[in-house]
Amino acid sequence: MKLLLLGSGGREHALAWKIAQSPNVEKLFIAPGNAGTAEVGMNIALKADDFEGIRAFVLSEGINMVVVGPEDPLVKGIADFFRRDSSLASIPVIGPSAAGARLEGSKDFAKGFMQRHGIPTAAYRTFTRQTLDEGKAFLRTLKAPYVLKADGLCAGKGVLIVPTLAEAERELEAMLGGMFGSASDSVVIEEYLSGIECSVFVLTDGRDYKILPEAKDYKRIGEGDTGPNTGGMGSVSPVPFASAGWMQKVEDRIIRPTINGLREEGIDYRGFIFFGLMNVLPEGADKAHASDGDPYVIEYNVRMGDPETETVMMRLQGDLVDLFKGVAQGDLARRSVAFDPRSAVCVMLVSGGYPGHYAKGYPISGLADVEGSVVFHAGTALSADGSIVTNGGRVLAVCSYGADGIEALAAAQRNAARIHFTDRYFRSDIGKDILD
Ligand code: AMP
Ligand code: GLY
Numbered sequence: 001m002k003l004l005l006l007g008s009g010g011r012e013h014a015l016a017w018k019i020a021q022s023p024n025v026e027k028l029f030i031a032p033g034n035a036g037t038a039e040v041g042m043n044i045a046l047k048a049d050d051f052e053g054i055r056a057f058v059l060s061e062g063i064n065m066v067v068v069g070p071e072d073p074l075v076k077g078i079a080d081f082f083r084r085d086s087s088l089a090s091i092p093v094i095g096p097s098a099a100g101a102r103l104e105g106s107k108d109f110a111k112g113f114m115q116r117h118g119i120p121t122a123a124y125r126t127f128t129r130q131t132l133d134e135g136k137a138f139l140r141t142l143k144a145p146y147v148l149k150a151d152g153l154c155a156g157k158g159v160l161i162v163p164t165l166a167e168a169e170r171e172l173e174a175m176l177g178g179m180f181g182s183a184s185d186s187v188v189i190e191e192y193l194s195g196i197e198c199s200v201f202v203l204t205d206g207r208d209y210k211i212l213p214e215a216k217d218y219k220r221i222g223e224g225d226t227g228p229n230t231g232g233m234g235s236v237s238p239v240p241f242a243s244a245g246w247m248q249k250v251e252d253r254i255i256r257p258t259i260n261g262l263r264e265e266g267i268d269y270r271g272f273i274f275f276g277l278m279n280v281l282p283e284g285a286d287k288a289h290a291s292d293g294d295p296y297v298i299e300y301n302v303r304m305g306d307p308e309t310e311t312v313m314m315r316l317q318g319d320l321v322d323l324f325k326g327v328a329q330g331d332l333a334r335r336s337v338a339f340d341p342r343s344a345v346c347v348m349l350v351s352g353g354y355p356g357h358y359a360k361g362y363p364i365s366g367l368a369d370v371e372g373s374v375v376f377h378a379g380t381a382l383s384a385d386g387s388i389v390t391n392g393g394r395v396l397a398v399c400s401y402g403a404d405g406i407e408a409l410a411a412a413q414r415n416a417a418r419i420h421f422t423d424r425y426f427r428s429d430i431g432k433d434i435l436d
Pocket of ligand 2: 217231232301304305306307308
């Protein structure tokens with residue numbers, strides 16, 4: 001079959017790498033892709049949310065399936081766009097309808113959904129400009145730090161965690177005053193949960209689901225989780241505290257109620273669900289007993305995570321496209337998944353200055369010296385002479401296997417150090433907090 005994957009980051013290179021290994025795939029296109037996806041398929045110069053352009057390409061090329069990488073086209077309704085159009089309706093889209101994508105597109109909707117279905121999450125209330133004073137009063141009932149979330153999509157920047165009440169009141173006013181445009185016309189204020197984060201992924205056909213390998217990502221720019229947030233500096237899979245018992249809690253309390261809740265609400269959901277979880281430990285428990293903790297949902301995403309996808313795809317065995325066919329045909333329950341027992345660690349090479357200002361277009365050298373790692377491209381481009389240059393803040397994801405996480409990290413580090421571009425930076429402590 002001919003498959004079109006939408007998106008252009010490290011997540012999409014990892015998905016493309018896995019899809020390209022499928023015996024089901026005759027041809028893989030990526031729109032718009034990057035220099036890495038060009039190695040495993042053919043890049044098409046179309047934006048992931050150019051629905052009319054995608055329509056024309058899908059029809060002229062005879063595409064049999066569309067897989068959506070990022071959230072934007074889903075929130076804008078690409079799955080509905082296909083189902084409404086008689087010439088596209090028979091082509092499956094792996095990704096939820098716009099109604100389903102509200103799980104990510106509206107924090108207020110997601111919180112209400114969890115409340116309706118008894119899914120554990122932080123206590124919250126939602127406020128608008130009209131209810132600013134009530135919002136401030138609600139803040140006074142909470143303990144520091146304060147968590148404020150813009151309701152709508154803000155490219156990962158819409159969550160503020162502030163240490164004092166005075167700051168929280170100021171930020172609430174600024175958010176409702178248009179700090180994130182219309183995305184912060186409503187603001188969710190919620191209780192702060194203290195614990196260890198874990199990302200859990202499922203693929204669902206709307207009734208049944210397959211749980212994929214779990215992962216943990218590292219968002220801060222600096223060693224020891226310090227400094228500003230980024231799009232992700234690395235990831236590890238598996239997560240040691242996500243034991244069979246802990247994952248059973250996640251499945252019973254969170255995954256199954258979510259899938260059933262979507263169905264009960266008549267929401268068409270066929271695609272990935274990313275559960276951003278906080279493992280909250282019992283009072284006084286130490287990290288050695290982290291599997292005794294209780295999972296809470298911090299956020300839903302309606303796509304895979306980045307840079308989690310890089311390690312998740314490394315560990316997913318078998319044919320991903322067979323699972324996609326299960327999603328499309330509604331017989332996912334009959335398909336099987338298996339995980340590589342090895343650990344995988346991903347170390348992200350980023351541009352100097354990121355997540356602040358950084359330069360692009362630096363030549364990348366040393367890719368041929370990498371041994372025993374898979375390198376996924378995130379922000380790269382092919383220059384006019386065919387060489388690979390930097391084209392973003394997050395540039396390359398260097399991913400390795402190991403018998404355990406420590407060994408995988410060492411291999412990823414070794415290879416990360418072999419790749420060079422001006423001002424490149426990477427963290428050397430990915431996973432150390434949970435692997436030691
Ligand atoms: P989100 O965009 O919802 O993933 O939020 C960004 C980050 O903020 C999360 O990955 C968490 O690290 C943190 N966060 C969000 N909500 C909470 C909360 N209720 N308690 C503690 N940390 C949170
Ligand atoms: N790694 C977090 C995300 O993709 O949103």
